[in-house]
Every structure is written in C-alpha cells, then in structure tokens.
Amino acid sequence: MRFQFSSSRFLGNQFRSLTNNAQSLAQDPYWQKVPQWENITREDFLSYRWQLANTVSNTEKLSKFLSAALPQTVFPSSDPRLEHIKSKDDFVADALGGLSTAPMAIRLTPHILSVIDWSRPLDDPIRRQFIPLKSAFVPDHPRLTLDSLHEKADSAVPGLVHRYPDKALFLATSICPVYCRFCTRSYAVGGNTDTVSKTPQKPSRKRWEAVFNHIEHNAAIQDIVVSGGDAYYLQPEDIKEIGARLLSIPHIRRFRFATKGLVVAPSRTCDPNDTWTSALIDVTNEGRRLGKHVCLHTHFNHPNEITWVTREATNDLFKKGLVVRNQSVLLKGVNDDVETMGRLIRELADMNIQPYYVYQCDLVRGIEDLRTPLRTILDIEQRLRGTIAGFMMPSFVVDLPGGGGKRLAATYEMYNPQTGVSTFRAPGLMGEKAGKVYEYYDPFPTNGVAAVGMEESESFNSWKAHVGQVAAN
Ligand code: SF4
Structure with a gap:
C-alpha cells in the first residue's frame, strides 16, 4: 500500500495561516x-x-x-x-x-x-x-432498553454491527473526545457510571483482526463506518492501519471515519504537532487513487457549536479535498425548532459539510427530557423542505428500536400522536427483520398529564406507575 505523507512544515504553514487569518479578521x-x-x-x-x-x-x-x-x-x-x-x-x-x-x-x-x-x-x-x-430528570419510557437499537444482538463479532446487507459498522474504540448525554451507545461508550457497567470496545488488534476477518469473508459488504466511540481517539497510526486494511479488501468500495472531533476540538485539524488529520488525508488520497471513496462523518447539533475556529478548520479540510457529512440528532430545547435547525443546515452547507441526516432521538436511558415526539421531526422537515436547496436538505430519519435500521421519519405506517406510538417496516433488511413491524415511542408528557386517548395505553399506565415509584424514592 502506497501512502504519501504530508510534511510537518506544510501543516505548520496551515496552522500559522489559521492563527494569522484569525488575527487579521480580528x-x-x-x-x-x-x-x-x-x-x-x-x-x-x-x-x-x-x-x-x-x-x-x-x-x-x-x-x-x-x-x-x-x-x-x-x-x-x-x-x-x-x-x-x-x-x-x-x-x-x-x-x-x-x-x-x-x-x-x-x-x-x-x-x-x-x-x-x-x-x-x-x-x-x-x-x-x-x-x-x-x-x-424524567423517568424513562417503560419500553426503553439500554441498547435500544439491538447493536449487540446484530454484531457478527464483538464491535462489528452487521445489520444491512452491504454495510457494516466497525466500533474501533469506545472512547470519545466528549461524552454526549444522549449517546445511543451508552451501553459501551465511556467509563462505567453509577448506573451502567459498560461493555467496552477496546482498540485491541486481536478484536480488530476478527472484525477484518468477517469483512474479508463477506463479499456483499461494500461500505464500512469506522466509529466507536470516536475515530478522534484512534491514533494516527490506527487511522493508517485501518485505512490500509480496508482499502486492501477488493469488495470494500467506500468507508467513512465518524468523529465528533470537528465539533468539540476543531483546531486539531490544523495543529502542526498533531498528525491525525494528515493520516486521514493520506488514507483518502490513497482511496482516491484506487477509485474508492473515503470520507469523514461528523455530528453538529446546534449553530452555537460553530466558531471561527470551526470555519477555518473545515475550510482547510475542504481545500485538502476531504468530503465531510453531518449527522445531527433532534433534541428538545436544543434544535427542535425550524429556525435553529434551518440555521444549522445553512451554516453546515456554508462550511461545505453535507447535512446528511437528522435523527429522531433514540430511546436512551436517562434522557427523556431531551426527546421529542415524532410529530416534531415531521413538522420540521415539512416546513424546511423548499427553503433549502434539495441537495443540502438532510434526510430526517428514525433509527428503529429493535435494530430495524434507519427509515425516513415520514415513511411510518401508523402514527397515533395521542398514544405516541408509531410503526415502521424495513423490508430491505436481511432475514426475519425484513418482515417485522418496528415501534417507536414518543416521550410521555413531562407533566404526567395524558393526552386524549393516551390514558388507555398500557405503556402510559406502566410509566405512570414508574413515575410514582421514582417520586416515592
Ligand atoms: S461522540 Fe458519538 S459515540 Fe461519543 S458519546 Fe457522543 S454520540 Fe456517543
């Protein structure tokens, strides 16, 4: 495998340019x-x-x-x-x-x-x-489970979720530069907490070898997401090693490294003393030489996360030819209104980051105060479509509880806003998953007052009993 390494002198110039630009633009x-x-x-x-x-x-x-x-x-x-x-x-x-x-x-x-x-x-x-x-704190929905997307059940080997026929998710590490409250992978990511003992995915070569082995022996897999945890916590040598190995597999046509690093520590991309970005750029260039697509996926949720440092960093990545896409999560009190989401999408587009997905927040333990009902995502998408160029309009999706994968939120089969239950199907999945009905549950009202029709729902009654228990404790 041939790689061309950027010199630290080049990176040094980029860094100086970032600091000089900053000064000149006050x-x-x-x-x-x-x-x-x-x-x-x-x-x-x-x-x-x-x-x-x-x-x-x-x-x-x-x-x-x-x-x-x-x-x-x-x-x-x-x-x-x-x-x-x-x-x-x-x-x-x-x-x-x-x-x-x-x-x-x-x-x-x-x-x-x-x-x-x-x-x-x-x-x-x-x-x-x-x-x-x-x-x-609002008590969890009674149907919520720690690994609500069934990632462990859908793992072919530890740390490789193989749910879709042609795509797999490689959890290379379980550490991140930041820990988000709403992390869907709270069963694995970060250190143990008082309430959750994690199933860590350490970046061990032995575990990675089993992952590569599965990918190499499954020719239908063409697309890999390298995530975790977060690819920012992989060493530059790890980025090169994973990149070289994936590029060497003939049936792998594309892969992406997933990181929130660009959101939470953007200046790293131009730091002359850090080679993470040059390792990534080398892998993408080698991929381009081989006719394979390598890119970066990141995770901005609010325009306030973007500063002049972010703009300089993303501009630098753009000049180096890196394709960056963004996946946001819809969160109550963060970005669950048309104005904020519209502004975020436009700011991403201005930084040449493709707004790729907006996710309905997953059923994650301890974050009911951050979830929104399905009708919010439907409403935001409806009101934004037509105000933003189509190719910059993200897909608004629900990652289905139970491992049904991502479906456009608007493709629900049934949605009752009173009971908060929506159903979806995922016929493109493999085996029995293709025939299953998947349910998503809206959060219950934080004041505990049932909407019309909700009083009848079994899950609301069970939630109310749970709320009573929590209050009594
Ligand atoms: S950066 Fe991603 S993987 Fe890490 S805690 Fe946040 S959502 Fe989870």
Missing part, C-alpha cells in the same frame, strides 16, 4: 469569556495538546470548572422544574446529582465548554447536551 478569542481562561493565548487554545490537558474528564474537575465559570446568581430557566436553581451552588449540586444517575460519564473539551453561555447555563442548548441536571 476573530473573537471566545474562550476568554470563561473566567479561568481569560489569559489563555490563541496559540495555546488552538493546540490540541492544550485542549487535551484542559479537558474536564471527571466530576471533581467538573465541579471545579463550574465553580470558576458560573456567576454567583444563575439566570432563571424557562423550565418550571428548574426554577429553584438560583445560585451557583444550586447549579453545581444539581449537576453532580444529575451525573450520579446518568448513563454517560463526563468529558468536555475546552472548545465546547467555551461555547456555553455560562451567564444562562440552565437553558443553554450546548449545556443541555452534555451536562445533566437532576431536577430535569
């Missing part, structure tokens, strides 16, 4: 709004080493960070469940309480911490995605 040192980083220079902040060293990765660091970043008095929330949180101490106590029941551990990069409005943290759309609050 771009905002947005991280300096965080009190503890008010003296951090542009060069330090852009360095991936600094981002790693200052990542908040446990409750002790979170508590320390919050104590320094928050004002003494917290701006009131529009959510009545949070109205008693008035001071910094109230907020810190509620956040630590939320973490004690969350399925995901905490990990937050300085970039993502810098785009949270700490003067109004309760309703901030970025805070909502990453830092749980105990008082916002």
Whole structure:
C-alpha cells in the first residue's frame, strides 16, 4: 500500500495561516469569556495538546470548572422544574446529582465548554447536551432498553454491527473526545457510571483482526463506518492501519471515519504537532487513487457549536479535498425548532459539510427530557423542505428500536400522536427483520398529564406507575 505523507512544515504553514487569518479578521478569542481562561493565548487554545490537558474528564474537575465559570446568581430557566436553581451552588449540586444517575460519564473539551453561555447555563442548548441536571430528570419510557437499537444482538463479532446487507459498522474504540448525554451507545461508550457497567470496545488488534476477518469473508459488504466511540481517539497510526486494511479488501468500495472531533476540538485539524488529520488525508488520497471513496462523518447539533475556529478548520479540510457529512440528532430545547435547525443546515452547507441526516432521538436511558415526539421531526422537515436547496436538505430519519435500521421519519405506517406510538417496516433488511413491524415511542408528557386517548395505553399506565415509584424514592 502506497501512502504519501504530508510534511510537518506544510501543516505548520496551515496552522500559522489559521492563527494569522484569525488575527487579521480580528476573530473573537471566545474562550476568554470563561473566567479561568481569560489569559489563555490563541496559540495555546488552538493546540490540541492544550485542549487535551484542559479537558474536564471527571466530576471533581467538573465541579471545579463550574465553580470558576458560573456567576454567583444563575439566570432563571424557562423550565418550571428548574426554577429553584438560583445560585451557583444550586447549579453545581444539581449537576453532580444529575451525573450520579446518568448513563454517560463526563468529558468536555475546552472548545465546547467555551461555547456555553455560562451567564444562562440552565437553558443553554450546548449545556443541555452534555451536562445533566437532576431536577430535569424524567423517568424513562417503560419500553426503553439500554441498547435500544439491538447493536449487540446484530454484531457478527464483538464491535462489528452487521445489520444491512452491504454495510457494516466497525466500533474501533469506545472512547470519545466528549461524552454526549444522549449517546445511543451508552451501553459501551465511556467509563462505567453509577448506573451502567459498560461493555467496552477496546482498540485491541486481536478484536480488530476478527472484525477484518468477517469483512474479508463477506463479499456483499461494500461500505464500512469506522466509529466507536470516536475515530478522534484512534491514533494516527490506527487511522493508517485501518485505512490500509480496508482499502486492501477488493469488495470494500467506500468507508467513512465518524468523529465528533470537528465539533468539540476543531483546531486539531490544523495543529502542526498533531498528525491525525494528515493520516486521514493520506488514507483518502490513497482511496482516491484506487477509485474508492473515503470520507469523514461528523455530528453538529446546534449553530452555537460553530466558531471561527470551526470555519477555518473545515475550510482547510475542504481545500485538502476531504468530503465531510453531518449527522445531527433532534433534541428538545436544543434544535427542535425550524429556525435553529434551518440555521444549522445553512451554516453546515456554508462550511461545505453535507447535512446528511437528522435523527429522531433514540430511546436512551436517562434522557427523556431531551426527546421529542415524532410529530416534531415531521413538522420540521415539512416546513424546511423548499427553503433549502434539495441537495443540502438532510434526510430526517428514525433509527428503529429493535435494530430495524434507519427509515425516513415520514415513511411510518401508523402514527397515533395521542398514544405516541408509531410503526415502521424495513423490508430491505436481511432475514426475519425484513418482515417485522418496528415501534417507536414518543416521550410521555413531562407533566404526567395524558393526552386524549393516551390514558388507555398500557405503556402510559406502566410509566405512570414508574413515575410514582421514582417520586416515592
Ligand atoms: S461522540 Fe458519538 S459515540 Fe461519543 S458519546 Fe457522543 S454520540 Fe456517543
């Protein structure tokens, strides 16, 4: 396998160009709004080493960070469940309480911490995605399971989900640069929490060998998603190794590396001391030489995640010929309105990132406050279509509980907004999955009041009993 390696001198020029451009355009040192980083220079902040060293990765660091970043008095929330949180101490106590029941551990990069409005943290759309609050907790839907997409059941070997005939998902690692509250892979990703013992997918060569072996012996597989966890936590040598191995398999025609890194630590792509991006570019160039498509998938959920650093980084990737696509998750209080979703899609398009999917939020433990009913995604798609060029319009999809795979949200067979149950079929899947009916369940109303018709539903009654139990505890 032939690879051409970028020189560090070239990367150094890119990095200097990023910092020089920044200076000439008087771009905002947005991280300096965080009190503890008010003296951090542009060069330090852009360095991936600094981002790693200052990542908040446990409750002790979170508590320390919050104590320094928050004002003494917290701006009131529009959510009545949070109205008693008035001071910094109230907020810190509620956040630590939320973490004690969350399925995901905490990990937050300085970039993502810098785009949270700490003067109004309760309703901030970025805070909502990453830092749980105990008082916002809504009991789980009774039909929810930890691995709701049945990824473990659909794994041909540990860490290779083979659900579609021609595509497989390779979970190369179970670590990410950030941990999202709503992670669908909360059964595996990140460290153990008080409520979930994980099934980790360590980046071991022995496990990877079994994965490659399955792919090599299944000629129908043409397309691989290399994910995790997150490809940002694979070493540059891992990116090259995985890339070379996949490119060497004749029936593999395309693959993508999936990472949220571009969202949470964008300056890494231009850091002269870090070779992750040059490793990826080398793999994509080699793929192009062989007539195979290699690209990057990322995961922006809100326009506030995008800063001038993100724009410079994505522009740099575009110039290097990398195709980047985005997969968003629809989240309540984050991006569940037409204005925010429309703005996000347009900003992605302006950065030459293809808005690929908007997902209905999966049934994930401990995040009912973030889920929206199916009617929200249907409404947003209907109202956005026609306002954005068709090739930049993402597909609005539901990843079906039970391993039915992704289906366009609008292709439901039945949807009763009163009971919150929708049904779908997935005839393109293999074996008995092709004939099954899959159900998605809307979240129940957070005030516990049933909509007309919902009182009759068995799952609502079971949820109400569960709510009663939680309240009693
Ligand atoms: S980056 Fe992706 S895999 Fe990692 S926690 Fe977030 S959603 Fe899960």
